[in-house]
Amino acid sequence: MPGTCSGTQPNRSPSGGPATSNCIVTGGRLRSQMAGTSTSASAGLEGLAARLRALREDTEPRISQAAAARHLGVSQGKISRAETGRFLLDPEQVDALARLYGAGEDERGQLVSWAEALKPGRVDSRLIFQRGTNHFQERIRRMEEAAARVRSYQPGMVIGSLQTEAYARAVFGHHSPDEAAASVASRLARYRMMLDDPNRSWTLIQTEGALSWNLGGPAVMAGQLDHLVTASQLPNVRLGLITLATPMAFAAPHGFHIYDQQAVQIGTKTATALTSDPRDLGVYDLLFQRLEGAAVFGDEARTVIARLATRYRQLAKA
Secondary structure (H helix, E strand, C coil): CCCCCCCCEECCCCCCCCCCCCCCCCCEEEECHHCCCEEEEHHHHHHHHHHHHHHHHCCCCCCHHHHHHHCCCCCCCCCHHCCCCCCCCHHHHHHHHCCCHCCCCHHHHHHHHHHHCCCCCCEEEEEEEEHHHHHHHHHHHHHHHHCCEEEEECCCCCHHHHHCCCHHHHHHCCCHHHHHHHHHHHHHHHHHHHHHHCCCCEEEEEEEEHCHHHHHHHHHHHHHHHHHHHHHCCEEEEEEECCCCCCCCCCCCEEEEEEEEEEEEEECCCCEEEEEEEHHHHHHHHHHHHHHHHCCCHHHHHHHHHHHHHHHHHHHHH
């Protein structure tokens, strides 16, 4: 719980730039509306750390790390580590510091939003369904928005950020209409990020088996695969395909997403985990490198995808 702070809130000099999450993600970029100004700046752990440090240093008179620590009821060392990107602050702590430093409501909300979206943990699938899958999809979107580099692998379906509206509706077809509409909208927003920010890079790996899974019917699949071909031509997207003809010496049965070098989201049937543990990151970083080495990219991948799309169109006419 934050401690009390006597006196009035200090003023701070205006400074631009957004901020984001905590120890989960690092080195990203995002667009923000903080302090009424639309900017693009470094996000992730370094972004949050730098922003909190800047907010504190802009106060008049300047608030010391020791005073900030007393306000939160933590050690000064913890504040120091938080300002250098070496410690995770809870969303409540971020909010308390932002208030202490005189941040505006919009900026506080943005800071807390990223902290909430990117904190590590395990989310049971039953809890996701209870709370609504659209909320979880929105959390994923915010994580992607905070990262400068996203690497994804999906062996069972089209990667969420690449899904067409029709395909996404098939994915969420068993949900209520309102829930499905919100989840679909969140996935489409993730694709728009690819179009809107060429500075964020995406390396996305699919299996040919995932694209051969006829979800939603042949017409939906044909449109989806055409969309993949289009997305693969974006300058900031590398779309890889592990073909059926590729012999594999290892298994990778579940999908995962790596955000910069700081967080990995692992999805299974029953739960989704988000971790920043260096050991987990090392395992999935190595696994992605192996998957990347097994995949084909560029025209070679597009040729396979186009061939599958042609087959689906033939099925649609049958």
